[in-house]
Structure formats: structure tokens, C-alpha cells
Amino acid sequence: MITQRVQKEASAPVCSSNFRKIMGHFPTGVTVVTVDHRESCCLGVTINSLTSVSLAPPLVLFCMKKKAIAHDLVVNSQSFAISILAHNQQELALECAEPGGAKLADPLLVHSYDGNFLVRGAIASIECTQEEIYPGGDHTIIVGLVTRLYSELDNQPLVFHRSRFTEVLQGTR
Ligand SMILES: Cc1cc2nc3c(=O)[nH]c(=O)nc-3n(C[C@H](O)[C@H](O)[C@H](O)COP(=O)(O)O)c2cc1C
Numbered sequence: 354m355i356t357q358r359v360q361k362e363a364s365a366p367v368c369s370s371n372f373r374k375i376m377g378h379f380p381t382g383v384t385v386v387t388v389d390h391r392e393s394c395c396l397g398v399t400i401n402s403l404t405s406v407s408l409a410p411p412l413v414l415f416c417m418k419k420k421a422i423a424h425d426l427v428v429n430s431q432s433f434a435i436s437i438l439a440h441n442q443q444e445l446a447l448e449c450a451e452p453g454g455a456k457l458a459d460p461l462l463v464h465s466y467d468g469n470f471l472v473r474g475a476i477a478s479i480e481c482t483q484e485e486i487y488p489g490g491d492h493t494i495i496v497g498l499v500t501r502l503y504s505e506l507d508n509q510p511l512v513f514h515r516s517r518f519t520e521v522l523q524g525t526r
Pocket residue numbers: 383398399400401402403415416417418420421422423446447449450451452453454513
């Protein structure tokens with residue numbers, strides 16, 4: 354039997370800023386989602402809501418703010434790539450978090466096999482075709498079917514924790 358109740362002071366009302374603060378305790382990697390843009394240019398948006406969903410078939414999801422300038426472009430893209438950033442790519446993460454994302458070109462990108470763009474120097478990338486989209490409150494949930502895997506570098510990932518960029522601390526075991 355559980356006899357103790359959590360202290361009242363540990364509980365916070367559920368508002369956007371408290372929710373963001375609490376969820377910020379959950380460290381994530383940082384990715385850039387790349388989609389085709391007009392004039393054969395590529396748009397990159399920084400995303401940390403990436404989650405793997407299923408192994409067979411291989412599915413991932415990420416969430417895109419409905420009010421984001423890049424929302425419609427990303428949601429209407431039938432294929433896209435997701436690059437997992439390395440610890441030294443914080444500047445790119447910030448650039449792609451600007452309103453509307455960032456228009457990327459050489460030398461930041463490489464062409465993939467299936468017609469998408471991958472971030473050069475990322476630790477790993479995946480290519481996806483859009484499988485489903487679902488409403489998710491003020492976000493749209495985009496589910497991608499993974500069509501190719503790229504492992505580019507044996508490098509440390511960029512980490513986002515409590516609204517800051519940080520790095521993985523190497524354990525001794
Ligand atoms: C580390 C980090 C992670 C982010 N993750 C997401 C995300 O998962 N989904 C999302 O919609 N925006 C995310 N953003 C915000 C977008 O990169 C970008 O700032 C936003 O789409 C711009 O919105 P705007 O066009 O309305 O200004 C993230 C930003 C940062 C810095």
C-alpha cells in the first residue's frame with residue numbers, strides 16, 4: 354500500500370510555460386528536417402520531437418507547430434529527410450529554428466539517393482516518405498515511412514535539455 358502523497362508544492366498548474374518547463378527535463382537529440390523548397394532550394398527546420406514509432410514497418414514521427422511559417426510546406430511534402438545533428442552543429446540548429454526555417458544550400462547539404470537533401474556532417478540521417486498526418490492540438494503529427502538510413506559519422510550528438518544545447522557526458526562503463 355502507498356501511504357505517502359507527493360508534497361503539494363511539487364505540483365504545478367498545467368499551463369503552457371509550466372508544461373514546457375517540465376518537459377524540458379526530458380533531454381532530446383536535435384534534428385533538422387529538410388524538405389524541397391521553391392527554385393530547387395531546400396528548407397531546413399530544427400525539430401526535437403522526433404520519435405521512432407514502429408520497427409516493421411519502420412516509422413518515425415515528429416510534430417510541427419501549426420502556426421509555424423514552414424508548417425504547410427513540411428506537411429505537404431511527400432518526402433523528406435531528417436538529419437541527427439552532431440555536437441558541433443549548434444549554429445545550424447539555431448539557424449534552422451529561425452521563423453520559417455532556413456534556406457540551405459551548398460556546402461551545408463549533400464544529395465541523398467532518393468532525391469532529398471541531407472545535412473553534411475550530421476551523425477546520421479534518414480529519408481522518409483510521408484505515411485500519415487494526424488492532428489495533435491496546436492501541432493500536426495507527421496508520420497514518415499523510413500526508406501533509407503545513412504550513418505555518416507562516429508561523433509557525439511547535440512542534445513537539447515531545459516531549453517539549452519548541451520552534450521552527452523561520456524560514462525566510464
Ligand atoms: C532545439 C529545438 C527543437 C525544436 N523542435 C521543434 C519541433 O519539434 N516542432 C516544431 O514545430 N518546432 C520546433 N522547434 C521550433 C522550430 O525550429 C522553429 O523555430 C519554428 O518552427 C519557427 O516557427 P515560426 O515560423 O512560427 O517562427 C524547435 C526549435 C529548437 C531550437
